[in-house]
Amino acid sequence: xxxxxxxxxxxxxxxxxxxxxxxxxxxxxxxxxxxxxxxxxxxxxxxxxxxxxxxxxxxxxxxxxxxxxxxxxxxxxxxxxx
Numbered sequence: 001x002x003x004x005x006x007x008x009x010x011x012x013x014x015x016x017x018x019x020x021x022x023x024x025x026x027x028x029x030x031x032x033x034x035x036x037x038x039x040x041x042x043x044x045x046x047x048x049x050x051x052x053x054x055x056x057x058x059x060x061x062x063x064x065x066x067x068x069x070x071x072x073x074x075x076x077x078x079x080x081x082x
Contacts, residue, residue: 003056005031006080007043014074028080036063052077 011025029043036042036053043052051063060077
């Protein structure tokens with residue numbers, strides 16, 4: 001898959017499925033000019049609190065934007081509607 005300027009990060013609540021919309025929180029992120037530890041682009045939400053490195057294979061690595069954060073491990077990604 002190609003890289004997109006915007007993605008939706010889907011945070012699935014433990015013990016549920018992303019197929020059930022109420023069981024997930026969705027955050028839209030946009031591409032920044034930074035690269036993450038894996039060399040892939042970093043995406044951020046409008047607040048700059050939610051940061052994610054997204055590879056060209058749509059693999060997601062959540063990044064901490066401040067102290068005492070515990071980045072989510074179960075995150076799915078999908079291109080945001082244009």
